[in-house]
Amino acid sequence: MPVQTTARLTDSELHERLERTWGHPKGVWGWFSNVHHTAIGIRFMVTAFIFFLLGGILAAVMRTQLAFPENNVLGPDRYNQFFSVHGSTMIFLFAVPMMFQGFGVYLVPLMCGARNIAFPRLNAFSYYIYVGGGLLLWIGLLLNVGVDTGWFSYVPLSGPQFTPGKRADFWAQMITFTEVSALGVAVCIATTILRYRAPGMTLNRMPILLWEKLVVSIAVIFAMPAVMVASSLLLLDRLVGTQFFNPAEGGDVLLYQHLFWFFAHPDVYIIFLPGTSIVSTLVAVYTRRHIFGYTPIVISMIATAFLGFSVWVHHMFATGLPPLGENFFTTATLMIVIPTAAQFFCWLATMWNGKLQFKLPMLWLFGFLFVFLIGGLSGVMLASVPVDLQVHDTYFLIAHLHYVLIGGAVFPMFAGIYHWFPKITGKFLNEALGKIQFWLFFVGFNVTFFTMHFLGLRGMPRRIYTYAPELHWSGLNLLASSGAVFMAVGTLVFLWNVGSSLYGGAIADINPWAAGSLEWGVPSPPPSYNFLYIPTVNGREALWSAVANQPVVTGLRTDIQEMLVTHSLDSEPQYREETAGASIWPFLTAVAVSAAFVGSIFTAWAVPIGAVPVTIALIAWLWPRGSSSTSKRATALEPLAYER
Amino acid sequence: MNGLASAAIKMAGLRGAAWALDPRIEPGRHAALRPAGPESARIEWLYWVIFWICLVVFVLMMIGFARAARISSTSVSDRAILEDPQGDRRSAWGVGIGLGITTLALFVVLVFSIAEGRPIEGVATQNDVTIEVTGHQWWWEVAYPNSEADLRITTANEIHVPVGERIAVVMKSGDVIHSFWAPNITGKRDLIPGYASAISFQVDTPGTYHGQCAEFCGLQHAHMGFSVVAESKREFEAWQRQQLQSAIEPSEPETKRGRQVFLTHACVMCHTIRGTTAASQMGPDLTHVASRNRIAAETLPNTPGALAGWILDPQSIKPGNHMAANALAGDELEALITYLESLK
């Protein structure tokens, strides 16, 4: 129970001590040893955005090639590499790392009221391994041996017989890198949400964003293994002669598709649900009220993630499955619309009975509502097997997927960036430039991708590097390509905005939006220790329900990095844990693991040989620190918590 | 289904989308919304039903959000937190009703989809014509099987069918996954190594319909087209009889010379011309190549100039395809073209 006490330290004395204990390590060595979630979170977001730009450049060149029939900007080999790397970059190197890992790693500990994320070294390792995967894919492209079999690389085209060389191996191993990364972050985030929440933040008082990250973490844990198996079996077929996908020796081509889509369909919800939680969070702030339908929204997210595992075969309707099976998956695919519709209605209700304030993030949210709704509705069309049999693998599908992915992730991402930039950097982004960016991007996006619906209905399949003029696709393709110009210019405006705001933007104070979640209770940008005192929470919007003398947590050690572990349901304090401080080993282990992964593409010996430095690095990582951080006195006196 | 209702739906939808569907496209230009037979007609009807449901939903939601934005706008300096339990109680009803309508609409889509799917997906037990299609990188092997071996027709990329009769296409792949798709006729079906697949359709409007491979299959996926020629029963049978014959014996010296060029160069490594010694099945059967409308899997028109360019340097037209360049002297090439153009 909280009691009235007088703190033994003044706030500035406490700040000094905490800064000494938690301060980010300096120098180059320090940069690679930093395991604090704010640093790693920023790195995830910046790196993911760089990949967004790179993937966008590929798309711009592709649209240039397709603007005119029988164009020769890109030949077939280059074009095939471009579309494969574009898709792989956007899904594996941008969407998940930005929406789940970037926003998650940065915001989750702050929203929980914790000083750092759970398993900070695992979190840092996950970042470096992600970079390794991205480098692998792109170095392949830059050396003109990039993957050229699409972002899902179906067998047998990607198998040993039809794709000699290392192209598909670069892709398959990149999958391993990025999945290990996402799984690591999922474990960190889920543990943080379950066990490091501030006292008083029961499950029922968790911000929606925390619910979403918890749900998505579980989805990652269950989905990613399927694609790891798919890509690993592909690698084995290609490198050591296993026969998993060779029908002549008992293997099966569709097995690959089942394994891949069992992962990849939940993956799109792993990308989309973070978008919805950004929407729920921001709608509440910018309508000055609690979100309507907290419980339905939470249940909707859980239902969406769960049902997301039951629809994967709708990517395979053209393979000639039994009609009963197809009908089941149509039913499941249509059912999954319902929880998302529930969220839409709750957002509408929040706005209807709220006090809407048209700040820049709201513009992006309206853009999301418009764009994602169109994407979702074209998805309803695709759920219908007969219609799907016409538009599957055509530009209609490309239109759909861009509407749901850009609508469902990129628009909320920009809304989130404009909303949280002041917190992360201490500066505001320029609103006028932001509005210019929005309109350029919104108009350009719709011109490009709405047109593609018609191209698909006219018979234009996807993944073709050119087309004949007699097919009557030329005008629409030129129109679609022209929209890309607007999107590119809009993105350049955004980059200008970020650059100029970082150096000359208006200073942001602690809570410019008068928002309710805990990250808005610390300075902008947050200090290295996040909270001077761990807060306690009375309601769903912690700052809105805080009372005048809201209790804070005292008694944590300030000479070591100590965090408060609480109960997963009612967040009652349970024990104090010394968390891992700065360490170079996550980085070095990632280097060793990357070397082993990349080497194994070229020879199977890389696995046993590469395992040696990996093992050494891991042991060094796990080896307990010297007595500077723990005193025997502490060990002897502290009581133990027993299992009940 | 009610013919009037379906016509009305089609008209309304078509008028709405008319600006995007080029009215100058002849019947025969491929488009999913220009059905030439009952299967694609069913799909087209279903498409418009779902389209209108989706459009109504979209418009209602946009109106809702626009109205919410308008009625609740406040000044950005107003920081007080709003609580409106009465409004929220009304909203709860609204959300519930919205979800109910959504579920109902989805159920309608489901029922119609299943109903329209059944006749399309099934393969009729009695078919008037059965065709075997084998997908290769990057051309379509087409055969009309027969219980008597010498009545089996083999051709490539151009499929002839009689109008108004039930056609079955049995499909398999010779290498990687391909997808057989002629949008005017019916939905697509993948050709998957290790699996055999069959679809069934009927074409009611005579014409030539374009099709294209719709599953990425490598370097020349973009140039793996085919066509379906729907003609009267009489024309179809005449075509069949013509295709069954062996290659026309050359009578002119130039044509004879051309055949000689064919038989002494690399052509025989991949191509069959029945009635000669050339019997390789690695590439398309050329016995009646001059009867086809286009060559190189619909990539080029079947003219002497295009054929010459293709034979001399196929890599410049379809880079990466499996046909090598042929170094031929000018007069050799002319003779060869004359011979090939005689193979009607």
Place this chain on the structure above:
Amino acid sequence: MNGEKPRSALDVSKLPTVAFGHTNVSLLGNVFYMTIEGTMFAMVIATYLFLRTRSTEWPPGDHMPPALRYGMINAVVFIVSVLPARWIKMRAVEQAREKVQLGLMVLSAFGVVAMVFRVLEFGTLNCRWSDNAYASCLWVVLGLHSGHLITEWIETVTLLAISFTGRMRGMTFADASINSDYWYFVVATALLLDLVIYGTARWF
């Protein structure tokens, strides 16, 4: 803010700094990883069963089913190894360094024995991984588990090494207890995969 003003505070300084059992946060992390790896096993087993349904003959061709001997020996080794693992858990709570050390030594020894028999097991699968899809499945299923066995053994040996250094603090004892939990997982998956490898080839 002046630190001398009285404020409402929740004092946690009396809370323990070591936790055993399900309160321990590292155990939660391990449980998540067991879920991940368990799902991977499930996917590989599903792959095996899917391929089984696509064949009429199983094992296909002239293959004999995998020989039972070393699989059964290892099953016994694994089941018995549960005892030292449990002993470690019980002694870890008492923070009895020497007893935990002894337990880790015995567990490591069991690990070595299991690995030796595992190598022999590969040799008597009666097929080579590149023969056909059936053979590929057997090798991958067994190989995946072997990877887990090796990494778990390395972790056990590392804890053993730490126990000799005098750096064994409260939380390290908790880690030893969690290590035993992971060992249980390795044993459970070993038995399950034995069923898949040896059973499917004979009964399904």
